[in-house]
Amino acid sequence: MRDFSYVRPDAAAEAVRLVARSADATFVAGGTDLLNLMKDGAEDHALVVDISRLPLAGIEESGGRLRIGAMARMADVALHPVVPKRLPLLSQALLASASPQVRTMATIGGNLLQRTRCWYFRGTGFACNKREPGSGCAALEGRSRWHAVLGGGDHCIAVHPSDLAVALRALDATVHTLGPDGARTVSLADFYREPGDTPHIDNALRHGELITAVEVPLPPAGTHQRYLKLRDRATFEFAVVSVAAVLRTRGRIVEEARLAFGGIATQPWRSAEAEAALRGKPLTERNIAAAGRVLVRDAQPREDNEFKVELVQRALQDVLGRYTGGSR
């Protein structure tokens, strides 16, 4: 790790001011991603502003919404009394993430801002437009088993690695931020960016802007929620493919299916077309398969990750199939 300066201000506004005024400053919360990025040389900062002790760790339920402070630790959110009961999807996604030690350290805000695990991004010996704009993308012609089949392009096919973000996408969460221009709210649907020709920009945050809270509407009682994470070993691994589902049915008929996918795309992925393919129809094996085909219609797989196109459809069938009551 290169040398840097460190400061731990007492207030969020002061933290924002300190980062905003210098281009090579950043925030640290849990530190579990930033330290690795700096050790690997994928990121380099002259000033690190510690926000981990700011009073932003509260978890509160009110008006049918759960507000989770950005500094709340993954472990504390996963096991908060309201979460396993009302947002089991969130709890499942968090407990499927990382390791118990990292979940004790890592924050909700930081989790959403973790950088891609693309080995060409982390390994500084390779061309990477995300790490060094304009340098090229080694993944396009390289080993792409872990890369995206949707949402990529000629400049970047790196996958966003967060399980939490996939769950929150399905739950229609919003992100509260504080920046140099004040506080604002961004829907998670508008938070992540497709790489386009600026893959170094991961999300909608401006320099010096920090996440203060995540707000999740609580689904009505009786809503099915499930997170399925497929990975190369039983646990402590990133997703090859993951599916987050929020499903409301009346009898056999799908009233609402909110589906988000991890591991297959450059950002936590929602497909309005796949959801529309299920809405108002009986939940049957056949209709789920039709939704799966719509989901991957525009997929651009490569040799190493072609299996994901099939795998994600099977994963969707697995997640929703348990609610069909055997209807084919």
Next chain:
Amino acid sequence: MPEHSRRNVLKSGGAAAAAVMAPLPDGPRPVTAPHQVRQAAQPKAVTDLTLEVNGERHRLEGVEARVTLLDALRERAGLTGAKKGCDRGECGACTVLADGRRIKACLTLAVMQDGRSITTVEGLARGERLHPVQEAFIRRDAFQCGICTPGQIMSAVACIEEGHTGSEDEIREWMSGNLCRCSCYPNIVDAVADAAKAVR
């Protein structure tokens, strides 16, 4: 006649290096006590900090901001129990408790832990009396080369405290942040299950 081993040599080296930050005796305290009202914090590349390690207060002076908690423990406090395996949060050999909760000491800066209470494997035994988890690891032969063992033991202490020892599967899941290259997992799981009964 003292027995010389690699461990003793490392420890005596650590003790020499740690001379400037030996546990503070009762008496004068540093002028900047944590309770004092601070001016707006100023960024610093080198800083002084205080850790309570295994019940002893350690004042660490002139610590670069980039020093991890793991390096501070090993190289400044002379406590080499927490191991540096991968230095990327993947292996768990550096697991320690911070304010009673398990963390990976390689993934946090020492300065971020200023004022916190840290427990390392050296802090588990009471004199000659081993912690029940340490005893269980010996009884169950839950290690081979031993380099992951301090991290496994610290993680197991927390895993038991958290109540995640209801079944073999649960132990495996909640101990998954600690890798063992010798693959001693069956014996580790047995040791954690035994210790959970002994502790509860």
